[in-house]
Amino acid sequence: MPGPFRNAALSKAAQTHRLRKLRAPSKCRECEGIIMVNGAECEECSLTCHRKCLESVAILCGHRKLQGKVCLFGVDFAQAPRTTPGEIPFIIRKCTAEIESRALGLQGIYRVSGSKVRVSKLCQSFESGRELIDMSENSPTTSPTS
Ligand SMILES: [Zn+2]
Ligand SMILES: [Zn+2]
Secondary structure, X not given: OXXXXXXXXXXXXXXXXXXEEOOOOEEOOOOOOEEOOOEEEEOOOOOEEEOHHHHOOOEOOOOOOOOOOOOOOOOOHHHOOOOOOOXXXXXXXXXXXXXXXXXXXXXXXXXXXXXHHHHHHHHHHHHHHHHHEOOOOOOHHHOOOO
């Protein structure tokens, strides 16, 4: 990957962004912390992230400006964002599709609970990046502790 972060450990999602060094202090989309130094910013979607958070960021590049955060969890099911009325909320569609696509190849996917830390991070990512979340690096087998 070209650019200033070619030597950093990048998650699959991080590799989809066109990263440059962050110029002004900003909020990290991955950990919610303030970035003072060593930040990255995407030229296409304006995602901002700590250099160290590029390892785990799950938000893919949408190639247009990333929307602000939405509230997805802890809200009434009827209020969950959906594109057309009466449609199944995307969060449900996305999660069931992910499970079904990996059900036959991933041991424990129906049985083992995810790590609490990773689940809450993933929830945060969904509120920050909505449809743009890459879940392929999350699985029960790669997080044995919970
Ligand atoms: Zn961060
Ligand atoms: Zn981007």
